[in-house]
Amino acid sequence: MQTDHQLLWNKCLAVIKDNVPEAAFNTWFRPIIPLSYDDRKFTIQVPSQFFYEYLEEKYVNVLKLTLYRVIGQGTILNYRVMVDKSTGGTVDYPAEEGSVAVKKVAPQGANKAPNPFVQTAPQDLDPQLNPKYSFDNYFEGTSNKLVRTAGEAVAQNPGKTTFNPLFIFGPSGVGKTHLCHAIGTRIREVHPSKKVLYVSSHLFRVQFTDAIRKNAINDFLNFYQNIDVLILDDIQEMIGLDKTQNTFFHIFNHLHQLGKQLILTSDKAPVDLQGMEERLITRLKWGLTAELCRPDLDLRKKILKNKINHDGIVIPDEVFNFIATNVTENVRDLEGILVSLMANAVINNKEIDLPLTKRVVSQAVRLEKKQLSVQTIQETVCKFFNLELSAIQTRSRKREVVQARQITMFLSKKYTDSSFAHIGKIVGKKDHATVLHACKTIKDQIETCKTFRSTVEQIEVQLKN
Numbered sequence: 001m002q003t004d005h006q007l008l009w010n011k012c013l014a015v016i017k018d019n020v021p022e023a024a025f026n027t028w029f030r031p032i033i034p035l036s037y038d039d040r041k042f043t044i045q046v047p048s049q050f051f052y053e054y055l056e057e058k059y060v061n062v063l064k065l066t067l068y069r070v071i072g073q074g075t076i077l078n079y080r081v082m083v084d085k086s087t088g089g090t091v092d093y094p095a096e097e098g099s100v101a102v103k104k105v106a107p108q109g110a111n112k113a114p115n116p117f118v119q120t121a122p123q124d125l126d127p128q129l130n131p132k133y134s135f136d137n138y139f140e141g142t143s144n145k146l147v148r149t150a151g152e153a154v155a156q157n158p159g160k161t162t163f164n165p166l167f168i169f170g171p172s173g174v175g176k177t178h179l180c181h182a183i184g185t186r187i188r189e190v191h192p193s194k195k196v197l198y199v200s201s202h203l204f205r206v207q208f209t210d211a212i213r214k215n216a217i218n219d220f221l222n223f224y225q226n227i228d229v230l231i232l233d234d235i236q237e238m239i240g241l242d243k244t245q246n247t248f249f250h251i252f253n254h255l256h257q258l259g260k261q262l263i264l265t266s267d268k269a270p271v272d273l274q275g276m277e278e279r280l281i282t283r284l285k286w287g288l289t290a291e292l293c294r295p296d297l298d299l300r301k302k303i304l305k306n307k308i309n310h311d312g313i314v315i316p317d318e319v320f321n322f323i324a325t326n327v328t329e330n331v332r333d334l335e336g337i338l339v340s341l342m343a344n345a346v347i348n349n350k351e352i353d354l355p356l357t358k359r360v361v362s363q364a365v366r367l368e369k370k371q372l373s374v375q376t377i378q379e380t381v382c383k384f385f386n387l388e389l390s391a392i393q394t395r396s397r398k399r400e401v402v403q404a405r406q407i408t409m410f411l412s413k414k415y416t417d418s419s420f421a422h423i424g425k426i427v428g429k430k431d432h433a434t435v436l437h438a439c440k441t442i443k444d445q446i447e448t449c450k451t452f453r454s455t456v457e458q459i460e461v462q463l464k465n
Helices: 004-017 022-028 049-058 060-070 145-156 176-190 201-213 217-224 242-257 278-284 297-311 317-326 331-348 354-362 374-384 399-415 420-426 432-448 450-464
Strands: 033-038 041-046 076-084 089-093 166-169 196-200 229-233 261-266 288-291
Touching: 004 022, 004 033, 004 041, 004 060, 022 049, 041 049, 049 060, 049 076, 049 331, 060 076, 145 166, 145 176, 145 288, 166 176, 176 196, 176 229, 176 261, 196 201, 201 217, 201 229, 201 242, 217 242, 229 242, 242 261, 242 278, 297 317, 297 331, 317 331, 317 354, 331 354, 374 399, 374 420, 374 450, 399 420, 399 432, 399 450, 420 432, 432 450
Parallel strands: 041 076, 166 261, 166 288, 196 229, 229 261
Antiparallel strands: 033 041, 076 089
């Protein structure tokens, strides 16, 4: 005998079936299990986090309007998401995730972005932070340890450390924006009285242009000069915009002199921001300049494991290892691959296996790329400098030999998963400390010498061909 909530859900399904395509109905609505209807709250069970998020994004209005039609206005939709199939573990939504410190304050008629022409109290200023990006899900690895540690120090004592400004650079998708939001969120938690604002360089430029049009430059400056923690993302987008740079220069000076915290990101190191005013570049280097590199193997595994647990899916070990080994460029690719796998599995009603994974991964990354080893890198570097392979194995202190040896160590650490000790053993039978010193030396030279950086880049091109 069917219960009341089952009967109600059957009526809902009949309505939904008339309003969505058959394929969508079979994929996204038939798997839903009605659980209860109590105190105007209708609870449904869905098979995974991904399933829940897809419904929320694509069909939440269909669900809510159908419930209103069948049951009545004010019916509350509640999801019960299966997060562990082996134990039957579930979690209920919606229960807004993230820190209460960054919940949006949205007065009627408010713009999406904070109005730079209106002064607000800290508790009323929308920091433009995404509460989903926190230190709790920002996993640490060798590629981001320095930056994460610095970020946590800044979050505890904004404006009071030597990391002011904190300048974070690295390629797209390695976690710069995530870290910025995590720092901002933590500051709001620890220092609720501080005005924290995250803004992209693009939005800053749009606001600046709007201020000129409205003849309100003073209001614009006054707003930004009263921020306690300014987080500016993708500063390289200011390149070539002299007036925008000049205005930000004055804001930077004002905030820094008052001991306010500045956090900046870019896809390039300050020295490579050609087209940026020299006086501004100088100030960008006042604090800590830290690079976020591509995630290493251990970090990729941590990120994957967290995403899999969060979405409540089960994948074979061989699939897990294949993704972690082959999707190496950035975090976005890792997450995108998992979303694609889940979508394929749900829509086609099949398990996630290795053939499916290979097909999905091949659409996003080049699987046929040459696998690099320390030996291969060593041979390429020696060939580039016209040195005998045996030269860097000797104790020679000739400048060209030392340079070739150090570049080999640096590139081996960058392009392989080998440990410092393993690299040292192969390259001249050196110890862990020597390899560590070599990597730091080469990194410093790359950041300070354009000619040397060009040399290393040429070698990297040869490695990839």
